[in-house]
Amino acid sequence: MSAIRPAAVVVLAAGEGTRMKSATPKVLHDICGRSLVGHVLAAARELKPENLVVVVGHAREKVTAHLTEVDPQVRTAVQEKQKGTGHAVRMGLEELGGAVDGTVVVVCGDTPLLTGETLRQLAATHGEDGNAVTVLTAEVPDATGYGRIVRDGDSGAVTAIVEHKDATEAQRAIREINSGVFAFDGRLLADALGKVRTNNSQGEEYLTDVLGILREAGHRVGACVAGDHREIAGINNRVQLAEARRILNDRLLTAAMLAGVTVVDPATTWVDVTVTFEQDVTVLPGTQLHGSTHLAEGSVVGPNSRLTDTRVGAGARVDNTVSDGAVVGPEASVGPYAYLRPGTRLGLKSKVGTYVETKNAAIGEGTKVPHLSYVGDATIGEYTNIGAASVFVNYDGQDKHHTTVGSHCRTGSDNMFVAPVTIGDGAYTAAGSVITRDVPPGSLAVARGQQRNIEGWVARKRPGSAAAKAAEAASPKGEGEA
Secondary structure (H helix, E strand, O other), rough: OOOOOOOOOEEEOOOHHHHHHHOOOOHEEEEOOOOOHHHHHHHHHOOOOEEEEEEOOOOOHHHHHHHHHHHHEEEEEEEEOOOHHHHHHHHHHHHOOOOOOOEEEEEEEOOOOOOOHHHHHHHHHHHHOOOEEEEEEEEOOOOOOOOEEOOOOOOEEEEEEEEEEHOHHHHHOEEEEEEEEEEEEEHHHHHHHHOOOOOHHHOOOOOOOHHHHHHHHHOEEEEOOOOHHHOOOOOOOOOOHHHHHHEEEEEEHHHHHOOOOEEOOHHHOEEOOEEEOOOEEEEEEOEEEEEEEEEOOOOOOOOOOOEEEEEEEOOOOOOOEEEOOEEEEEEEOOOEEEEEOOOOEEEEOEEEEOEEEEEEEEEEEEEEEEOOOOEEEEOOOOOOOEEOOEEEEEEEOOOOOOOOOOOOOOOOOOEEOOOOEOOOOOOOOOOOOOOOEEOOOOEEEEOOOOOOOOOOOOHHOOOOOHHHHHHHHOOOOOOOOO
């Protein structure tokens, strides 16, 4: 089918969505890294429409602010009172100056599974068949709540769409439903909307009545059947939200696996639509990948890792880790049980080990921070080893300060680096030191009190205790007495 560029796409996003039981407008609920309406906009943009209009109403300030973030070029029309889908489309056309020459596609803002490919098929069918209106339909196992497609028994042409609450028992037995997605001739649409009446159970202007008006005027009404009925599913409550999230997540993981990614357990792996992969990546169970995360060739992530806006280099290993806004270099090793905070940059073959937290830290090639440490606001050179239980003391209660550790340094366990401070290349620091002054290259820094043993202290101060008895048993006769 040839591609048809619509004159406009109108997205209906004015409803309150009371069944969501939420202070958040329905269309702003998130699945797989985008809002419901964000998914619809992404699909609509694949048509490259001349105009894209979102009709807003309930909580329009929140919805409009979100639209500005996700698609700054989108236009908005306001439906002050929700008087039906036909009224909403009229508001959308008024934003465009009234009648529009060319194809107008109307979609619902709560259908996140709708794809650009299906919209292209709808627009192409509409143009090739010369229809005044083409409705996207689907056959579903359970049509409860949906508008039924009524066809002519001889020609199969669409004669009407009847809302569930207005349908007869015979019509409710029909399984072909209206998706709420249409392609219209823009001029005919504007004219027909002026003829829509409100003599129905809701007292609203139904967009579906336009089909009957155009058919009675002698115009052709057609249909395009969606290949997968799940694409047209609208979200009305949190159960449906979860169902759609699972479907979309499965779709994303299937695409990744077909492109060369190993997903060991798709049932426990969750990804956003904005996550990207290279070939031969392995994603282990219990892993969540969000935002702009990118996994390079041969990297292994998981199990039980959550990465947000994180870039993982080729051949890197990230195990049981939470990472937000970090860059993990090629062949680097992270975890288990590490926390990479924004601004973390790990060099080639570097290591951030067990129970290590980093923030705004550049860690050089081959450098290791293996155990139980915090590295914040720091630059560490190449092939340096940071001892266990080290803390980069970067905050003085008011301001953050920076620590620099050079290349080929060896710092002792239980070190405190009180910023601002610099450790020169090749320097050592002794275990248990609190480093408050710069350490010249090649020096050994020792900053701790001298040890003093007070013999017999336990026997004098804790007589009769378990410790005193153990000390007495371990001491030569007479030693340990007061």
